[in-house]
Amino acid sequence: MPVYSMTGYASAQQGAGTGTDSTAAPVRLGLEIRSVNGRFLDFSLRLSEELRTHEPALRELVQGRLKRGKVELRAFVESTVAGNVAEPSPRLLQRLNTLQDSVKSWLPDARGLSVADILKLASGEQGAGQDWGPALQALATEALDALVQSRAREGARLATMLLGHIAQLRQLATQAGPMLPLLVEQQRQRFLERWQEAMALTDGATPPQAAQERALTEATAYAIRIDVAEELTRLASHLDEIERLIKKGGEVGKRLDFLIQELHREANTLGSKSAALDLTRISVDMKVLIEQMREQVQNLE
Numbered sequence: 560m561p562v563y564s565m566t567g568y569a570s571a572q573q574g575a576g577t578g579t580d581s582t583a584a585p586v587r588l589g590l591e592i593r594s595v596n597g598r599f600l601d602f603s604l605r606l607s608e609e610l611r612t613h614e615p616a617l618r619e620l621v622q623g624r625l626k627r628g629k630v631e632l633r634a635f636v637e638s639t640v641a642g643n644v645a646e647p648s649p650r651l652l653q654r655l656n657t658l659q660d661s662v663k664s665w666l667p668d669a670r671g672l673s674v675a676d677i678l679k680l681a682s683g684e685q686g687a688g689q690d691w692g693p694a695l696q697a698l699a700t701e702a703l704d705a706l707v708q709s710r711a712r713e714g715a716r717l718a719t720m721l722l723g724h725i726a727q728l729r730q731l732a733t734q735a736g737p738m739l740p741l742l743v744e745q746q747r748q749r750f751l752e753r754w755q756e757a758m759a760l761t762d763g764a765t766p767p768q769a770a771q772e773r774a775l776t777e778a779t780a781y782a783i784r785i786d787v788a789e790e791l792t793r794l795a796s797h798l799d800e801i802e803r804l805i806k807k808g809g810e811v812g813k814r815l816d817f818l819i820q821e822l823h824r825e826a827n828t829l830g831s832k833s834a835a836l837d838l839t840r841i842s843v844d845m846k847v848l849i850e851q852m853r854e855q856v857q858n859l860e
Contacts, residue, residue: 560808563860564713565596565628569705571698588691590634590698592621592706596858597629605633613695620696624703626810627860632702634695647677710860717855718805724848725798728822731848732791735829735841787829787838794825794845812859819853 573588602621604614617632647655655672662669801818804811826849830842 561711562714562718562805562808562811563707563710564717564858565594565710565812565860566713566858567706567709568593569702569709571702571705573694573698586636588634588636588694588698590632590695590702592630592632592699592702594625594628594630594706594710597627600625600627601629603631605631607635609636610634610691610695613692616692616696617699620699621703624707625860627812632699634698636691652677714859717858720855721805721852722802724852725802728798728845728848729795731841731845732794735787735791735838738838787832790825790829790832794822794829797822797825810860812856815856815859816853819849819856822849823853 568591570589570591572590600622602618602625604617606614606617613634617634621630621632655677659672663671797818801815801822804815804818823846826842826845829845830839
């Protein structure tokens, strides 16, 4: 199953892909749908007056196909006559004049109809009375299919980038692994030397054997505090789970977002416990990669 991005765009017009001549009709039905990332499914509709009665059906159709993202669907009816200007019929002009007089009798200050207003209403008259339901459902299905394909292509690109970042993080963890025993031993030895220097100033007031055992105990405790083997193990486990989810596909965005937070926590701990400049550099490089992964994961459904 592919991984889907929440970003995509698709459009369709009446007659597209059906072999019909959509330009022969005085009006044409068009539909556009676009989506961007969002925590949940945030769906909005922009429909022309002729299509408002079909809003519930469109909502049901979209919500059955998409799970997350901020989605906007726009559907409209437009004129296809020369210059996209529809000639108003005498019947329409007479009706508009009557309605305008009625409105002005109640609202004398109301603005009169302009030529642009009349031409717009004339364009709507040509599609009035037509049942747009079947055509609108067909166009919406066509556009949704194209949108899902677009989101799948973008999702595949993001998945490839995420897998590349996972490989880089594993490489950094591999570089950090051999440093740990050496760093721990260096810190223990350095602690013991400083302790012995301090004991030399006591003029033998403390027994040498007891002083050495105390030094080893303190050095061991400090070595445990700077040991990041556990963090590297958990980081590797999170990377394995992220890779598994990406290859599994489907609606994995929320789970991946949680795992990215866990990765960031381990990288932060690695940096705070670092006792060497090289390990600090590795921690910084890890956090840069993880932040890039966070941005990409937030676009996944």
